[in-house]
Amino acid sequence: MPRSAFPSRACGRWHWADSQVSIATATANVTGAADAVWPAVRWAIARDLTLALRSRAELGVQLLFYVIVASLFPLATTPERNMLTTMGPGVLWVAALLASLLSLPRLFAGDHADGTLEQIALSPYPLVALVSGKIVAHWLTTGLPVVLFAPLLGLQYALDGDALTVLTAALLIGTPILSLLGAIGAALTLGLRASGSLLALLILPLYVPVLIFGAGAVDAARSGLGAGANLSLLGAGLLVALVGAPFAAAAAVRIALD
Amino acid sequence: MSLNWFKYASPAAFYPLAGKMIPWFYGAAALLAGIGLYVALVAAPTDFQQGDAYRIIFIHVPAAWLSMFLYVVMACWSALALGFNTRLSAMMAQAIAPTGAVMTFLALWTGAFWGRPTWGTYWAWDARMTSELILLFLYLGIIALRNAIDDPRRADRACGVLALTGVVNIPIIYFSVHWWNTLHQGSSVSLTKAPAMAAIMLTGMLIMSFAAWFYAIAASLSRVRTIMIDRERGAAWVGELKEVRNA
Numbered sequence: 001m002p003r004s005a006f007p008s009r010a011c012g013r014w015h016w017a018d019s020q021v022s023i024a025t026a027t028a029n030v031t032g033a034a035d036a037v038w039p040a041v042r043w044a045i046a047r048d049l050t051l052a053l054r055s056r057a058e059l060g061v062q063l064l065f066y067v068i069v070a071s072l073f074p075l076a077t078t079p080e081r082n083m084l085t086t087m088g089p090g091v092l093w094v095a096a097l098l099a100s101l102l103s104l105p106r107l108f109a110g111d112h113a114d115g116t117l118e119q120i121a122l123s124p125y126p127l128v129a130l131v132s133g134k135i136v137a138h139w140l141t142t143g144l145p146v147v148l149f150a151p152l153l154g155l156q157y158a159l160d161g162d163a164l165t166v167l168t169a170a171l172l173i174g175t176p177i178l179s180l181l182g183a184i185g186a187a188l189t190l191g192l193r194a195s196g197s198l199l200a201l202l203i204l205p206l207y208v209p210v211l212i213f214g215a216g217a218v219d220a221a222r223s224g225l226g227a228g229a230n231l232s233l234l235g236a237g238l239l240v241a242l243v244g245a246p247f248a249a250a251a252a253v254r255i256a257l258d
Numbered sequence: 259m260s261l262n263w264f265k266y267a268s269p270a271a272f273y274p275l276a277g278k279m280i281p282w283f284y285g286a287a288a289l290l291a292g293i294g295l296y297v298a299l300v301a302a303p304t305d306f307q308q309g310d311a312y313r314i315i316f317i318h319v320p321a322a323w324l325s326m327f328l329y330v331v332m333a334c335w336s337a338l339a340l341g342f343n344t345r346l347s348a349m350m351a352q353a354i355a356p357t358g359a360v361m362t363f364l365a366l367w368t369g370a371f372w373g374r375p376t377w378g379t380y381w382a383w384d385a386r387m388t389s390e391l392i393l394l395f396l397y398l399g400i401i402a403l404r405n406a407i408d409d410p411r412r413a414d415r416a417c418g419v420l421a422l423t424g425v426v427n428i429p430i431i432y433f434s435v436h437w438w439n440t441l442h443q444g445s446s447v448s449l450t451k452a453p454a455m456a457a458i459m460l461t462g463m464l465i466m467s468f469a470a471w472f473y474a475i476a477a478s479l480s481r482v483r484t485i486m487i488d489r490e491r492g493a494a495w496v497g498e499l500k501e502v503r504n505a
């Protein structure tokens with residue numbers, strides 16, 4: 001019996017039907033489009049978090065993937081401490097990129113397969129708000145654990161206290177960008193053949209600036225330049241992505257549903 | 259007299275116009291390439307530092323310029339297609355992508371051949387080379403996304419969104435790579451420090467650039483004609499074409 005898979009999707013549907021009632025009643029009170037944004041964002045976050053927390057094993061596996069990838073590099077190169085300190089931030093960032101890539105299909109594919117995504121697109125609430133909520137929930141369940149585990153993995157790479165702080169701060173600012181940009185790719189590849197590898201081809205080149213500034217922050221801090229510039233650039237990137245990516249992702253969802 | 263530009267937004271009207279333009283652009287490209295190659299290979303003197311190896315730039319620089327320019331043109335057509343929902347704009351974007359990818363590849367390939375005698379290596383993680391490589395990935399991503407979607411209308415819009423996302427990202431990628439490069443390695447390899455270019459070399463390069471540009475236009479127009487026939491094969495105007503009837 002595929003017990004692990006079925007209850008979670010079924011619960012998702014039940015949860016959706018439950019909220020459908022609340023959305024319908026809430027619509028009566030909605031006076032303008034602006035009033036509808038925050039309830040929609042909150043609803044989407046709450047729903048996706050509930051769904052994610054009902055399949056905790058899946059989240060755990062994604063986090064393990066991150067840990068394992070990060071642990072392979074010393075085995076493949078050298079356990080020498082100086083080398084590890086140099087490579088460490090880059091390796092952890094690449095692992096974070098791959099972990100984000102691996103988790104992206106979760107964002108829309110399940111909802112697309114069982115028709116929930118169509119219902120979401122048909123709701124009177126703005127699709128951009130609902131997609132934004134899904135992206136936030138995706139980051140909370142896949143990006144945030146990566147950030148929280150980074151100091152631990154950083155210790156394996158012989159990073160000192162300052163470097164660990166900068167690395168964690170950079171990941172904290174950078175991983176939401178990964179979720180935001182990734183949402184565009186995830187929506188564009190919905191329901192396509194070989195969508196996993198296609199997603200990698202579409203999204204990884206767009207991740208390059210995040211990788212450079214993120215890993216560069218630790219380098220800059222270590223070489224005495226200070227991580228401020230890198231972190232500011234990451235923050236600017238986050239703001240741009242926050243403004244632009246949800247709209248592009250929502251447009252891509254509509255394209256996929258046609 | 260007012261010209262109705264939208265007349266040529268219809269594939270039926272644009273198909274014959276493109277057919278008339280193609281020989282002119284191919285002709286101009288061939289003529290300019292002839293002159294440009296004469297300037298490049300015969301008229302331009304041998305560089306006293308790099309020897310004859312520098313002559314690769316007459317192919318390399320036009321290809322690199324066009325690779326970036328074509329991406330912007332493709333994104334413009336995509337924006338038109340998304341904004342006005344015009345079929346032909348999306349077809350133009352689709353037709354430009356392979357030419358852009360070829361130009362990017364050509365720029366990387368000739369760059370490697372130039373780098374070997376000049377820098378002593380085929381590949382260095384130079385900022386321009388790295389961003390050109392990422393540009394190639396962006397082109398290949400768009401072509402792959404197009405091939406993965408069966409419905410051409412959905413493919414048009416999906417590729418449009420991707421192209422626009424890419425065009426916003428290209429300057430960011432370029433500057434991030436540039437900055438990363440200056441942070442990581444010394445300026446052992448640098449184009450900017452090369453001695454000022456002689457006027458005749460610059461002339462040759464400009465002529466070759468126009469040749470490459472006209473070639474890109476002609477190639478894209480030929481490709482867009484094939485795309486038009488392929489997509490509109492059910493339409494009456496395609497059935498009435500003499501090349502279709504005789505086939």
